[in-house]
Amino acid sequence: MSKVICKNFGKNLRKLRLERGLTQEELGFEIDIDNSTIAKYEKNKRCPNLLAAKKIADFFEVTIDKMLKN
Secondary structure, three states: OOHHHHHHHHHHHHHHHHHOOOOHHHHHHHHOOOHHHHHHHHOOOOOOOHHHHHHHHHHOOOOHHHHHOO
């Protein structure tokens, strides 16, 4: 993924997580992704692979497309 797409994904991930009142640790437990990885996604230090992006989008009941939009 490009840096712009990763930035949008991280921003949208953080927004959705906070809207649900979840910590990074709680979200990580729910979707079986380490909370430090979620922190890296949110800080744009790492881009999710397709499987991780799908897990996250499915959890929040949105499309991957929505996760990538500005």
